[in-house]
Amino acid sequence: MSDTHSDKVALLRLYEEKRANLVRVFAARLNSRAEAEDLVQDLFIRISGLEILEPIDNPSALLHRIGSNLMLDRLRSQKRSGARDTDWRDVNTTVLAGQEVADQPPADDVVNSRQRLQALVKAVEDLPEKTQQAFRLHKLEGLSHAETARRMNISVSTVEKHISSALKTLTRRLR
Secondary structure (H helix, E strand, C coil): CCHHHHHHHHHHHHHHHHHHHHHHHHHHHHCCHHHHHHHHHHHHHHHHCCCCCCCCCCHHHHHHHHHHHHHHHHHHHHHHHHHHHHHHHHHHEEEECCEEEECCCCCCHHHHHHHHHHHHHHHHHHCCHHHHHHHHHHHHCCCCHHHHHHHHCCCHHHHHHHHHHHHHHHHHHCC
16 A cells, blocks of 8 residues: 555545534635535545645645635635626616616517527537536526536536536527
8 A cells, every 4th residue: 555545545534534623614714504515525525536646744734725725716606606697687687766677678579589599498409418417507407516516526617617618609609
């Protein structure tokens, strides 16, 4: 058994020992126990798949660093998602008497809306399989990037790339 293998085993044991504490730390930073649980699960997946090429001097620091990096990735993703949602609301709503009201197309636009919807469905069906799956899970089923990544057994950054690619393709096709 190599030193790097025993280091990985030690890292996984340390994860098990510190799991509850990691959830508390990340729950305080994220203001959500559910988000912290997801993050700690992502941490386990990350360290389980980690290829350790050299001995680990400080497993606890490595565990916290990987967790913190995952948390920062999650926060950046949420910020981008929030910005997209805000941009969409700004374009598709009007504020009347202090209330947001969804813009309604004129009656003659209904036919165009149906045609655009059919074009959108066709465009989604034409996406590459993994991109289409990520798009459907995230945008249509409402799963988070982390949930989509787990369901597809890929990384969160890969999900983000698939979603970005889908949105670019769909925007281009529907112009």
